[in-house]
Amino acid sequence: MNAAPILRIENLCKRYGDFTALHGIDLEVPDGEFLTIVGPSGSGKTTLIKLLVGMEQQSEGAIWLRDERLDRLPANRRPTCMVFQSLALFPHRSVGENIEFPLKIRGEKKPVREQRARELLDLLRLPQDYYKKRIDACSGGERQRIALARALAFDPEILFFDEPLSALDYRLRKTLEKELKALHERTGKTFVYITHSLEEAMVMSDRIAILRNGRFEQIGPAREIYTRPQSRFVARFMGDVNLFELRGGVDGSTLQAQGLSAKPDALGTLDIVADRHNTLVVRPERLRFLGPESAAEFIAVGTIAASYLLGSRVQYEIDAEDGATLVVESAAEAVELSPGAPVRVGFDRSDVHVIAERAA
Amino acid sequence: MPVPRWMRVLLGSYGVVIMLLLYLPLVAVFFASISKARYLSFPIRRYSGAWYGEALGSATVRDLLLTSLLVAAIVTVVSVVLGYFAALAFARYRWRHRRLFQKLVLLPIFFPQTVLGLALLMWFNAIGVLPSWQTAIVAHLVWIAPIATLIIAIRAYGFDPMLEDAARDLGCDEWQIQREVTLPLLAPGVVSAGLFAFLLSWGNFPLSLFTTGADSTLPEWLYAKMVSGYSPLVPTVGMLSVAASVLLILLATAVAMLRGRFATLGRSSRTGPPVPEES
Amino acid sequence: MSVRERRLGAFCAAPITLFLALGFLAPLLVVAAFSVMPSRVFDLAHVPDFSAFVEFVQQGYWKSLAWSIGMAAIATLILFVVCWPLAWAMVHVFGRFTQIITALVVVTLIVSENIRLFGWSLTLMKGGMIEGMWRSWTGAGFDGLLYNVPVIVFGLVYVYLPFMLFPLVQGIAMVPADAPHAAADLGATRRQVLLEIELPLASPGILVGSLLSFVLAAGAVAESKLLGGQAVIVISDDVETAFTYGQNWPLGSALAIVLIVLVGSLALFALARLDLDTVMGRAER
Numbered sequence: 001m002n003a004a005p006i007l008r009i010e011n012l013c014k015r016y017g018d019f020t021a022l023h024g025i026d027l028e029v030p031d032g033e034f035l036t037i038v039g040p041s042g043s044g045k046t047t048l049i050k051l052l053v054g055m056e057q058q059s060e061g062a063i064w065l066r067d068e069r070l071d072r073l074p075a076n077r078r079p080t081c082m083v084f085q086s087l088a089l090f091p092h093r094s095v096g097e098n099i100e101f102p103l104k105i106r107g108e109k110k111p112v113r114e115q116r117a118r119e120l121l122d123l124l125r126l127p128q129d130y131y132k133k134r135i136d137a138c139s140g141g142e143r144q145r146i147a148l149a150r151a152l153a154f155d156p157e158i159l160f161f162d163e164p165l166s167a168l169d170y171r172l173r174k175t176l177e178k179e180l181k182a183l184h185e186r187t188g189k190t191f192v193y194i195t196h197s198l199e200e201a202m203v204m205s206d207r208i209a210i211l212r213n214g215r216f217e218q219i220g221p222a223r224e225i226y227t228r229p230q231s232r233f234v235a236r237f238m239g240d241v242n243l244f245e246l247r248g249g250v251d252g253s254t255l256q257a258q259g260l261s262a263k264p265d266a267l268g269t270l271d272i273v274a275d276r277h278n279t280l281v282v283r284p285e286r287l288r289f290l291g292p293e294s295a296a297e298f299i300a301v302g303t304i305a306a307s308y309l310l311g312s313r314v315q316y317e318i319d320a321e322d323g324a325t326l327v328v329e330s331a332a333e334a335v336e337l338s339p340g341a342p343v344r345v346g347f348d349r350s351d352v353h354v355i356a357e358r359a360a
Numbered sequence: 361m362p363v364p365r366w367m368r369v370l371l372g373s374y375g376v377v378i379m380l381l382l383y384l385p386l387v388a389v390f391f392a393s394i395s396k397a398r399y400l401s402f403p404i405r406r407y408s409g410a411w412y413g414e415a416l417g418s419a420t421v422r423d424l425l426l427t428s429l430l431v432a433a434i435v436t437v438v439s440v441v442l443g444y445f446a447a448l449a450f451a452r453y454r455w456r457h458r459r460l461f462q463k464l465v466l467l468p469i470f471f472p473q474t475v476l477g478l479a480l481l482m483w484f485n486a487i488g489v490l491p492s493w494q495t496a497i498v499a500h501l502v503w504i505a506p507i508a509t510l511i512i513a514i515r516a517y518g519f520d521p522m523l524e525d526a527a528r529d530l531g532c533d534e535w536q537i538q539r540e541v542t543l544p545l546l547a548p549g550v551v552s553a554g555l556f557a558f559l560l561s562w563g564n565f566p567l568s569l570f571t572t573g574a575d576s577t578l579p580e581w582l583y584a585k586m587v588s589g590y591s592p593l594v595p596t597v598g599m600l601s602v603a604a605s606v607l608l609i610l611l612a613t614a615v616a617m618l619r620g621r622f623a624t625l626g627r628s629s630r631t632g633p634p635v636p637e638e639s
Numbered sequence: 640m641s642v643r644e645r646r647l648g649a650f651c652a653a654p655i656t657l658f659l660a661l662g663f664l665a666p667l668l669v670v671a672a673f674s675v676m677p678s679r680v681f682d683l684a685h686v687p688d689f690s691a692f693v694e695f696v697q698q699g700y701w702k703s704l705a706w707s708i709g710m711a712a713i714a715t716l717i718l719f720v721v722c723w724p725l726a727w728a729m730v731h732v733f734g735r736f737t738q739i740i741t742a743l744v745v746v747t748l749i750v751s752e753n754i755r756l757f758g759w760s761l762t763l764m765k766g767g768m769i770e771g772m773w774r775s776w777t778g779a780g781f782d783g784l785l786y787n788v789p790v791i792v793f794g795l796v797y798v799y800l801p802f803m804l805f806p807l808v809q810g811i812a813m814v815p816a817d818a819p820h821a822a823a824d825l826g827a828t829r830r831q832v833l834l835e836i837e838l839p840l841a842s843p844g845i846l847v848g849s850l851l852s853f854v855l856a857a858g859a860v861a862e863s864k865l866l867g868g869q870a871v872i873v874i875s876d877d878v879e880t881a882f883t884y885g886q887n888w889p890l891g892s893a894l895a896i897v898l899i900v901l902v903g904s905l906a907l908f909a910l911a912r913l914d915l916d917t918v919m920g921r922a923e924r
Binding site for chain 2: 641644645646647648649650651652653654655656658659662663665666667669670673681682683721724725727728729731732733736740742743744746747748749750751752753754755756757758759761762766767768771772775797800850851854855857858859860861864865875878879882888891892895898899902903906907910911
């Protein structure tokens with residue numbers, strides 16, 4: 001991977017009348033990276049991708065492709081390519097004609113086009129006899145691959161993806177996620193991917209950028225986002241998580257964590273920041289059930305509310321003493337608890353991540 | 361690619377020009393109807409509303425009005441009934457000859473009306489029926505019932521068959537399903553079709569010409585006057601006819617808007633799980 | 640296809656099928672029958688012959704047919720060029736205004752064709768709205784723009800505009816929204832997007848609009864009478880004359896049959912290639 005960023009977004013703003021979709025975002029993408037931009041509905045991710053491919057113009061800011069202004073180029077002259085959510089395959093053309101389309105409009109001769117199309121069929125693991133097949137005769141997964149092949153045909157600098165897997169069923173999605181990752185490694189191209197599913201992002205990406213209400217909440221490698229979220233929003237975005245809000249001052253003695261009883265100096269050892277709203281984040285798999293003699297630095301007491309079997313693991317919902325709900329995940333064989341059973345759960349300081357946010 | 365601003369302006373102007381051209385002849389007719397002179401020439405020297413008075417007071421005009429109205433009213437009712445069932449057969453139910461049916465039902469629309477009118481005249485003659493305003497109704501229907509079918513079918517295409525299944529599951533029999541589910545959902549299409557049927561019949565000339573026999577409709581009278589030499593009553597009565605049509609449309613639109621139906625005219629009746637949202 | 644639906648479908652189709660069989664098919668059969676009757680008879684109790692068709696060729700009626708077809712073809716071509724940008728704008732640019740334009744166009748449809756053509760003759764004639772006003776401003780007049788072939792074609796274009804416009808709008812609406820964007824993203828210029836993507840995918844609408852306009856224009860007569868002053872005689876005019884002044888039902892029938900067969904086979908050929916379900920209803924997909 002080249003050190004210089006291939007894509008640079010500088011203070012990008014987009015306003016629609018009174019409404020601001022993007023509030024001056026910045027982003028640098030190194031060459032060859034698989035970056036996923038994740039955000040819920042309304043976060044601005046579709047707006048962002050439209051700006052990147054040229055379907056809209058920004059209100060302020062710039063987009064650079066290496067050292068050229070990408071946003072000054074019209075959509076059809078950008079050396080980038082998008083895979084649309086609907087795939088946008090041309091229904092009136094065959095598979096081969098779809099894949100060859102970028103080459104055809106660039107004036108390439110038929111033999112050249114056909115050879116390239118057949119290469120791409122191989123790369124995307126589609127049978128050669130699909131060359132003449134009609135698009136509507138192809139399955140959902142096959143259409144995905146055809147769309148990818150078409151996007152790669154003219155060798156673009158960056159590939160953009162607008163939630164292409166969201167309409168597929170679970171198994172197909174899982175398979176294609178892995179295939180996309182493999183494709184990325186095989187081609188070495190820069191992939192910029194948009195999705196609302198953090199889980200999907202974690203499977204495929206080198207880095208994840210979390211978008212919320214037109215601003216990036218956090219950008220970093222998947223591991224980091226998962227273990228060290230920088231806001232409660234990001235922490236919750238991954239799914240069930242235990243959050244303990246801290247009340248009181250910095251002085252350890254007056255610090256209270258909602259629902260927890262902590263060993264006297266335990267709280268003091270955490271990286272709590274003064275004048276900020278601090279929250280302790282503990283993933284469900286880091287909470288453990290304590291036997292009557294076991295101890296931990298932080299303990300909570302409550303009763304089992306419900307249990308859910310997640311395949312090899314079980315998720316327990318616990319009504320804690322102060323009314324909070326805790327979530328614990330354990331291996332299915334480890335414990336077997338029924339609703340109503342009283343329990344003690346605990347964790348240590350190494351299981352905790354502290355989020356320090358500006359007081360709202 | 362977003363449409364650039366200059367293109368939007370150009371296209372908008374283009375649209376406006378076409379609309380103006382579309383209505384230009386009606387403007388000329390309007391001016392002619394208020395010109396005092398007996399022989400028309402522009403620019404108009406003197407204006408008068410006298411012709412309107414004469415037109416409205418004329419017994420001939422009143423008879424024509426009545427005939428046209430009667431024919432149009434009956435055509436509306438019959439074409440809507442025929443069209444309702446035909447639309448269900450067209451778009452809703454899967455049955456063996458459906459595709460053939462679709463093409464054959466639409467055929468009369470593609471037909472030169474003059475030829476159709478004459479063919480019907482010969483047919484009535486062959487079966488011994490004397491042409492009158494009643495035969496004109498049949499003639500209008502041949503052309504208008506397929507159009508009514510088309511309009512209702514467009515609505516029927518958006519109809520979710522699951523709704524009928526759900527009604528049956530909840531205990532309705534076939535007639536109840538029609539009354540409670542199918543008809544209310546297709547109602548906006550039925551109303552549009554009725555409106556179209558009325559107005560198309562009201563303004564129709566070629567079919568009326570040959571099949572009304574001794575009776576006469578408004579468009580027939582206008583035509584006869586037009587070719588036999590200019591009379592100021594022609595533009596006048598023409599304008600009245602236009603005004604009546606426009607009034608009817610405005611009335612229907614107002615009623616539809618008040619009932620909020622306007623909002624549903626374009627939407628289908630599908631209420632399934634939402635499509636994944638864009639953000 | 641459940642049995643229930645099959646029965647319901649056939650049951651619902653019955654009323655209109657019966658009606659059209661009696662009101663459309665039967666009259667056409669009568670016309671066909673009359674076309675092979677000897678000249679100037681008013682009933683069918685005669686030995687069939689093809690004298691009327693011979694007359695069609697020998698008396699030059701084929702020229703009227705040629706004029707009708709020719710003018711209809713030119714009018715259809717002009718209509719396509721005129722309506723495409725408007726239809727495209729209605730789908731992609733005008734937003735809410737599309738409904739207003741639709742309403743305005745529909746209203747003109749409802750006004751009797753005769754009144755509208757009459758209005759054009761008032762506008763274009765000598766002493767009419769254009770010439771009269773011009774003369775009063777500049778002092779120089781001209782003969783009026785009526786009574787020639789171009790004005791007939793103009794009349795055809797004017798009257799049949801809605802019949803090209805609405806199918807085109809429907810056809811353009813059928814083009815999947817993303818396809819032109821994807822084509823542009825892949826590098827296509829505006830022209831390439833139009834030729835490679837938009838026109839092919841809108842083809843059902845183009846086909847229906849062209850067919851409708853052509854067929855109706857070929858059978859039209861009012862334009863040539865009211866605007867063209869019969870500068871040329873069109874086939875429907877001949878048919879009408881044969882039936883009324885000519886008192887020659889067999890001749891009229893023969894002329895009508897020629898027109899019907901020509902136009903009808905074109906219509907059936909084009910309709911057969913269309914999947915009406917896709918054009919009309921499942922346009923959302």
